[in-house]
Amino acid sequence: MEIIRILISELPQFAKGTLIALEVLAGLLALGLVLGLAIALAEIFGNTVVKFFATTLRKFLWAIPQLVLLFLVFYLPFDLNPVCAAIIALGLCSSAFQSQIFRGAILSVQSGQIEAAKAMGLSKPKIIFYIVIPQMIRLSIGPWTNEFSSELKDTSLAYVVGVVEIMRQAKYIIAYTFGNTAAVYLFVGVLYFMLTRIGTYFFYKLEERLWVPGFEKRS
Amino acid sequence: MFRFKKQMAGVLFLFATLFFSSMATAGDLPVYKLGIDAAFPPWTWAEKGEIKGFDWELFQYIGEVEGFKVEAADIPWSAIITALSKGKIDILAGGLSFTCKRDEVIDFALPHWKTDYWTLVKSDSKLNCVTAMSNGANVGAQAGTTGYRWLKEELKDNGVKINIRGYESVELGIKELENGRLDSLHVDSPTARGFIDAKRDVKYICKGLHFDYSAYGVTPGDPHHLIEKINSGIKKAYESGKIEELVRKYLPWASVEPIPYVVDYKKMCSEAK
Numbered sequence: 001m002e003i004i005r006i007l008i009s010e011l012p013q014f015a016k017g018t019l020i021a022l023e024v025l026a027g028l029l030a031l032g033l034v035l036g037l038a039i040a041l042a043e044i045f046g047n048t049v050v051k052f053f054a055t056t057l058r059k060f061l062w063a064i065p066q067l068v069l070l071f072l073v074f075y076l077p078f079d080l081n082p083v084c085a086a087i088i089a090l091g092l093c094s095s096a097f098q099s100q101i102f103r104g105a106i107l108s109v110q111s112g113q114i115e116a117a118k119a120m121g122l123s124k125p126k127i128i129f130y131i132v133i134p135q136m137i138r139l140s141i142g143p144w145t146n147e148f149s150s151e152l153k154d155t156s157l158a159y160v161v162g163v164v165e166i167m168r169q170a171k172y173i174i175a176y177t178f179g180n181t182a183a184v185y186l187f188v189g190v191l192y193f194m195l196t197r198i199g200t201y202f203f204y205k206l207e208e209r210l211w212v213p214g215f216e217k218r219s
Numbered sequence: 220m221f222r223f224k225k226q227m228a229g230v231l232f233l234f235a236t237l238f239f240s241s242m243a244t245a246g247d248l249p250v251y252k253l254g255i256d257a258a259f260p261p262w263t264w265a266e267k268g269e270i271k272g273f274d275w276e277l278f279q280y281i282g283e284v285e286g287f288k289v290e291a292a293d294i295p296w297s298a299i300i301t302a303l304s305k306g307k308i309d310i311l312a313g314g315l316s317f318t319c320k321r322d323e324v325i326d327f328a329l330p331h332w333k334t335d336y337w338t339l340v341k342s343d344s345k346l347n348c349v350t351a352m353s354n355g356a357n358v359g360a361q362a363g364t365t366g367y368r369w370l371k372e373e374l375k376d377n378g379v380k381i382n383i384r385g386y387e388s389v390e391l392g393i394k395e396l397e398n399g400r401l402d403s404l405h406v407d408s409p410t411a412r413g414f415i416d417a418k419r420d421v422k423y424i425c426k427g428l429h430f431d432y433s434a435y436g437v438t439p440g441d442p443h444h445l446i447e448k449i450n451s452g453i454k455k456a457y458e459s460g461k462i463e464e465l466v467r468k469y470l471p472w473a474s475v476e477p478i479p480y481v482v483d484y485k486k487m488c489s490e491a492k
Contacts, residue, residue, distance in 0.1 A: 162294040172265040175258035178417035
C-alpha cells in the first residue's frame with residue numbers, strides 16, 4: 001500500500017504537528033484556567049455589578065462557536081501570529097466552560113466550612129484562598145479532564161487560521177496524493193485517540209491521588 | 220575581583236551577540252511574507268516538511284534576481300485573500316486567478332500563467348460536453364473559484380438548466396462524482412490533471428471552455444513596491460528559460476505559451492462591465 005509508505009515517511013511532520021497542537025492546547029487551557037477561575041470567583045463572590053459583567057461575558061463566550069471566534073480573533077487589527085490567535089480564541093471559549101466547572105466545585109464546598117471560617121475571623125480573601133480553592137482544585141480535576149480532552153480535539157480547528165497542526169498535515173498529504181482521504185483521516189483519528197487516552201490516563205491518576213474523602217470518585 | 224571579571228565578560232558577550240545579530244539582519248535582504256496554500260499542487264504544496272511547487276520555485280528565482288527573500292506563510296485558501304487584503308501577508312502566490320472582483324480588494328502583478336478549465340465526469344459516464352452541463356445536470360465546482368462563477372454567470376444566469384453545487388475542496392467534489400451524486404465537475408486544468416494522473420475514477424470531456432489569468436497578488440496599495448519587482452522578475456524568468464524549465468517540471472502535459480506580458484486589467488474589467 002502506497003499510502004502507508006507515505007504516512008510513514010511523513011511521521012516526522014505529524015510529530016511536529018502534534019507538538020504544535022500540544023502547544024496550542026497548553027496555551028488555551030492556561031488562558032481558560034485563569035480567566036475561567038476569575039469568572040467563577042466573580043460570579044460567586046462578586047457584588048452585583050461584578051456578577052453581572054462576569055455572567056454576561058461567560059454567556060457571550062459560551063454562545064459563540066469556536067470557528068467564529070477563531071476567525072474573529074485572527075482578523076483583529078493586531079499582528080497576531082496564527083498560533084497566538086488560536087490560543088486566544090480557543091482559550092476564551094474554554095474559559096466559559098472552565099468557569100462552570102470551577103463554579104460547581106466551589107459551590108460543593110459545604111457552607112458550614114465557610115461559616116466556621118467566618119466564625120474564626122478569617123477575611124473573605126483568606127477564606128477563598130485557604131478554604132475554598134484547595135478543595136475546589138481537587139473536586140474539579142474530574143470534570144476538568146473532560147474539558148482537557150474536548151479542547152485537545154478542538155485544537156484541530158486551528159488549521160483554518162493557518163496553524164500547521166495535525167489536521168493541516170493531513171490535508172497536505174491528501175492534496176499531493178490526490179486521494180487516500182479515508183486512510184489519512186483514519187490515521188489522524190488514531191493519533192488523536194492516542195493523545196486523548198494518554199492525557200486522560202494521567203489526569204485519572206491525579207484525581208485518584210487527590211480525591212477528597214467523603215466525595216464520590218471515579219471507580 | 221574574580222566576580223567582576225566574570226560579570227564584565229558576561230556583559231561583553233551579551234553586547235557582542237546583540238551587535239552581531241543586528242549586523243546580520245541589517246546586511247540581509249528584505250524578507251517578505253509569501254502567503255501560500257500549501258495544499259494546492261502543482262502550484263504550492265508541502266511534502267515531508269518541504270515546500271515545493273511551481274510558484275514557490277519561481278519566487279525563489281524572482282527573489283534572487285530582484286534582491287529580496289521570501290518566507291512562506293501557509294494559510295488555507297478560504298482565508299488567504301482576506302489575509303492579504305488585511306496585510307497579514309505581503310504576497311499571495313499559488314494558482315490565484317485574476318478577477319475584477321478580487322482586483323477591488325488586492326493588487327495584482329502581471330499574469331504568469333493562463334489556466335483553462337476542464338469538465339470532469341465519471342470514467343464510465345456517457346455524458347458529453349453539452350449534456351454534462353445542461354438538462355438539469357448536477358454540476359459541481361469549488362466554491363469561490365472562477366469556475367464556479369463561470370457556471371453561474373455564463374450558464375445558469377443565461378437560462379441553462381443546471382444545479383450548481385459548491386464544494387469546499389475539489390477532493391470533495393471528486394468523491395461526489397465517483398459516488399454518482401454529481402454528473403460533472405468543473406475544475407482548473409492543473410488540479411484536474413492531478414486527479415486523473417492519480418488514477419481516480421474520472422475523465423475529462425471538455426477543455427478550454429474559458430480561461431483565467433493566474434497572477435500574484437500583493438497587499439492593496441503595494442506598500443513595498445513589489446509589483447514592479449515581480450513583473451520584472453517574471454520577465455527575466457521567461458527570457459532566461461526558467462519558466463519553460465518549471466513548466467516542464469511541474470506541468471509536463473502543458474505547452475509553454477508565450478506569456479502575455481501586458482494585460483491592461485483596468486481595460487479588461489471596464490469592458491467586462
